[in-house]
Amino acid sequence: MTATRIGVGGAAAPYDVVVGSGVFAELPGLVGEQAAQVAVIHPEGLAELAWPVQRVLADAGHGVLALPVPDGEAAKTASVAAGLWERLGQAGFTRSDAVVGVGGGATTDLAGFVGATWLRGVRTVLVPTTLLGMVDAAVGGKTGINTPEGKNLVGAFHPPAGVLCDLATLPGLPAADYIGGLAEVIKAGFIADTVILDLVRADPEGAVRPEGRHTREIIERAIAVKAAVVSEDLRESGRREFLNYGHTLGHAIERAEAYRFRHGYAVSVGMVFAAELARLDGRIDAAAAAAHREVLTSVGLPVTYARGAWPGLRESMRVDKKARGATVRFVVLDAIGSPAILAGPSDALLERAYEAVAV
Ligand SMILES: NC(=O)c1ccc[n+]([C@@H]2O[C@H](COP(=O)([O-])OP(=O)(O)OC[C@H]3O[C@@H](n4cnc5c(N)ncnc54)[C@H](O)[C@@H]3O)[C@@H](O)[C@H]2O)c1
Numbered sequence: 001m002t003a004t005r006i007g008v009g010g011a012a013a014p015y016d017v018v019v020g021s022g023v024f025a026e027l028p029g030l031v032g033e034q035a036a037q038v039a040v041i042h043p044e045g046l047a048e049l050a051w052p053v054q055r056v057l058a059d060a061g062h063g064v065l066a067l068p069v070p071d072g073e074a075a076k077t078a079s080v081a082a083g084l085w086e087r088l089g090q091a092g093f094t095r096s097d098a099v100v101g102v103g104g105g106a107t108t109d110l111a112g113f114v115g116a117t118w119l120r121g122v123r124t125v126l127v128p129t130t131l132l133g134m135v136d137a138a139v140g141g142k143t144g145i146n147t148p149e150g151k152n153l154v155g156a157f158h159p160p161a162g163v164l165c166d167l168a169t170l171p172g173l174p175a176a177d178y179i180g181g182l183a184e185v186i187k188a189g190f191i192a193d194t195v196i197l198d199l200v201r202a203d204p205e206g207a208v209r210p211e212g213r214h215t216r217e218i219i220e221r222a223i224a225v226k227a228a229v230v231s232e233d234l235r236e237s238g239r240r241e242f243l244n245y246g247h248t249l250g251h252a253i254e255r256a257e258a259y260r261f262r263h264g265y266a267v268s269v270g271m272v273f274a275a276e277l278a279r280l281d282g283r284i285d286a287a288a289a290a291a292h293r294e295v296l297t298s299v300g301l302p303v304t305y306a307r308g309a310w311p312g313l314r315e316s317m318r319v320d321k322k323a324r325g326a327t328v329r330f331v332v333l334d335a336i337g338s339p340a341i342l343a344g345p346s347d348a349l350l351e352r353a354y355e356a357v358a359v
Pocket residue numbers: 043045046049071072073076103104105106107109129130131132133136137138139140141142143152169170172173174177180181184263264
């Protein structure tokens with residue numbers, strides 16, 4: 001399988017997202033000859049996925065420090081990050097050393113954050129092993145952890161030196177996690193590349209499988225959307241906010257569920273809510289709002305959430321990073337493929353939009 005390279009600019013050093021098989025061979029070149037030690041951060045349950053990464057690095061003469069962390073979202077905490085800082089300190093990790101994150105988006109967010117903060121930043125390479133990690137989390141340099149007050153509230157922009165997506169890792173991913181990744185894929189379709197929506201609609205059964213007819217094209221198109229946006233606006237002072245489509249409500253749902261609700265599932269509900277906001281604000285018609293429900297449900301993503309949760313969700317949304325003072329701001333669509341910002345909608349409008357997802 002030939003590898004595809006998607007370039008990402010906008011950072012001090014441009015880098016590639018490499019998609020294919022056998023891509024781990026690029027690891028030594030990416031961590032750099034000067035790295036006497038490479039810390040490989042991976043979920044404790046996925047040691048077998050991290051093993052080939054460690055072997056390639058060891059064979060190239062790097063000292064490897066394997067750092068297992070709790071699975072998924074449980075790793076995105078200050079205490080897990082502090083434990084990793086302790087290990088790096090004990091190992092005498094210097095600025096010429098490197099961090100490699102292997103796993104889903106939660107693991108690469110944590111590994112990126114540790115890479116961003118250790119000695120104020122060391123070279124970081126990401127090896128996403130989930131669909132969501134490949135098409136979104138590992139690309140673009142947003143790193144972070146959660147706090148009790150909300151999702152990703154602490155973090156840094158720290159672009160990786162490279163992102164290696166080995167498609168052979170995807171068949172081992174539980175179906176529910178694969179489907180979670182499709183929410184970000186479909187998001188890329190709604191905000192930018194509508195061909196993604198056409199490909200999902202053309203074969204929804206194939207879309208939920210790593211071996212689907214259009215899988216590779218869908219993955220590469222979604223990465224290309226993310227790469228184009230972050231190349232133009234790394235620090236989210238403009239267009240990058242559009243990548244947050246569905247996330248304002250989505251993050252509030254994740255917090256309400258103590259992060260036991262998959263990110264992609266929460267974003268799916270959040271996109272339906274955002275579509276209703278846009279419809280009620282007169283930006284899109286009922287058909288465009290219905291298209292959200294149709295595409296998302298066609299791949300098994302949720303489009304509803306508990307009615308009684310609204311007051312808590314409304315409160316949580318105040319700490320969304322797009323808020324400015326008391327003004328909450330939402331990504332909405334002016335048309336499919338054409339995102340915009342809706343600033344300061346009234347509580348009544350928000351509540352009406354929530355009615356459309358409430359059960
Ligand atoms: N930084 C960003 O720009 C960005 C973008 C999107 C999402 N995110 C973050 O990404 C996270 C969600 O990522 P996710 O959906 O990958 O979840 P995740 O990291 O929790 O991984 C989901 C599950 O899949 C398992 N897994 C990973 N790879 C596997 C494989 N190949 N085979 C079998 N099991 C495997 C994990 O251990 C975990 O249990 C959230 O924390 C979200 O906030 C960040």
